[in-house]
Amino acid sequence: MSSSEQHQPGPAVRGRLLATPDLLDAVLAQVASLVEAGEPLVPGLREVADEQSDRSHRAALLAVAGQLELGEDLSSALHHCGAPGIVPAVVEAAQRSGRVGEILQSYVQHRRQLVQMQRRLIGSLAYPLILFLLTAILGTVLLGIFAPQFDSMYRSFGTELPLTTHWLLSAGLFMREYGIFILAVVLAVVLFVALYSVFSSQPAELESFLQKIPRIGWVLALFSGWNLRLAEQAWLSRLLASLLRCDVPLPEAFDLAAPAAQNRFNRQACRQVAEELRQGEHPWREEFSGDVQQHLATAATPEELAEMLEEEAGELRQINRQRRRPRRSVFSSGLLQYLYGAATAGEAADMLDLQADLFDSRAVYRVGIVQVLAEPLLVVLIGTGIGVSIILLLSPLIRLTSSLM
Numbered sequence: 001m002s003s004s005e006q007h008q009p010g011p012a013v014r015g016r017l018l019a020t021p022d023l024l025d026a027v028l029a030q031v032a033s034l035v036e037a038g039e040p041l042v043p044g045l046r047e048v049a050d051e052q053s054d055r056s057h058r059a060a061l062l063a064v065a066g067q068l069e070l071g072e073d074l075s076s077a078l079h080h081c082g083a084p085g086i087v088p089a090v091v092e093a094a095q096r097s098g099r100v101g102e103i104l105q106s107y108v109q110h111r112r113q114l115v116q117m118q119r120r121l122i123g124s125l126a127y128p129l130i131l132f133l134l135t136a137i138l139g140t141v142l143l144g145i146f147a148p149q150f151d152s153m154y155r156s157f158g159t160e161l162p163l164t165t166h167w168l169l170s171a172g173l174f175m176r177e178y179g180i181f182i183l184a185v186v187l188a189v190v191l192f193v194a195l196y197s198v199f200s201s202q203p204a205e206l207e208s209f210l211q212k213i214p215r216i217g218w219v220l221a222l223f224s225g226w227n228l229r230l231a232e233q234a235w236l237s238r239l240l241a242s243l244l245r246c247d248v249p250l251p252e253a254f255d256l257a258a259p260a261a262q263n264r265f266n267r268q269a270c271r272q273v274a275e276e277l278r279q280g281e282h283p284w285r286e287e288f289s290g291d292v293q294q295h296l297a298t299a300a301t302p303e304e305l306a307e308m309l310e311e312e313a314g315e316l317r318q319i320n321r322q323r324r325r326p327r328r329s330v331f332s333s334g335l336l337q338y339l340y341g342a343a344t345a346g347e348a349a350d351m352l353d354l355q356a357d358l359f360d361s362r363a364v365y366r367v368g369i370v371q372v373l374a375e376p377l378l379v380v381l382i383g384t385g386i387g388v389s390i391i392l393l394l395s396p397l398i399r400l401t402s403s404l405m
Helices: 021-036 041-050 055-069 074-080 086-097 100-157 163-199 204-210 217-225 228-245 250-260 264-278 292-297 302-323 333-341 345-404
Strands: none
Touching: 021 041, 021 055, 021 100, 041 055, 055 074, 074 086, 086 100, 086 228, 086 250, 100 163, 100 228, 100 345, 163 345, 228 250, 228 264, 228 345, 250 264
8 A cells, every 4th residue: 555545534533542641642742843843733743653663653643644634623633533531622722822832742741740750659659558458458367367266255254345455356256247348349449549540541530539439538539649639730830821921811711721630629720710700709809918919029039939829828718718618729819819910921921830830849749758658657557556456455364364363
């Protein structure tokens, strides 16, 4: 088959060619490079595809080129080729700003940062979690075996048991009856979270999903998403900065940023801010003490400015709690006050870039904390649990022996 025949446009592609995260990142990076170079996308993508040795990569590039040749825009072409829903939203925001190449490159960098942070988290938590699970399984088995024997022994002696020991023995009897089912459920949840973390093309959505699980969801989300949300906030801040530099009005910028957020809390926050701005509601203008703009202008360094924003945001968070206002999970009220009062769009964009750097540094710092503290804390937790269990089981026996002597 000739090269010209291979490049003839075909029927619309309805597949998941771009469902693989690495492949999606590679295609987006190549699209961004072509746009930045000012080259036509269709012939450029076909030329790049001819240079690829990987069949999946080549097929994905040709599929996107085919969709573009059929008259679709870039966001629709990527959607029809299996890109996650957030990608067309990012492309639409990039096209609205006129900085398609720059924003796509920033988005690819953000995705790669998320994957890197995710792998670091998995690497740091893998050993302690495996150790914790094995210890929990072994402890459950031993408790189910020995608790009934201790219970019958203490009953035969007529020993009055402390309340904590009674609870432990009751737990042992319960685990003997239902322990296998409880362990099966726990292992299934852990396995699902691990597989979803590794294979999901949208890792930030994991936190939103986990927080829907009753009672234990927030604990699982703490380890899976507390830093990923910060990384996405950095990406959204940079996206907003790019939109403002292209003279996109502030409410519209937040509207465009909302569907480009993977985390549902961030999406809700962007839409809430956009709605308030459209309605002319700026509650922070009257609720901060003094002239906030003048106060922020006295900052000598970016670090000092960031501290001032946190201080002002803390004051408004207290007011919001008293009035039961929804909590914004992306942008502090101090930052919103600064953006609304900025003299120029460029000044507001610079502030957003500073906010993005702050979010990035916090995300990296928190991953480092998990890496350093996860293993020793879990080891201490395991050791404490084993020690307390042994003491609770043997304390009535020791007290009985002492009374007999």
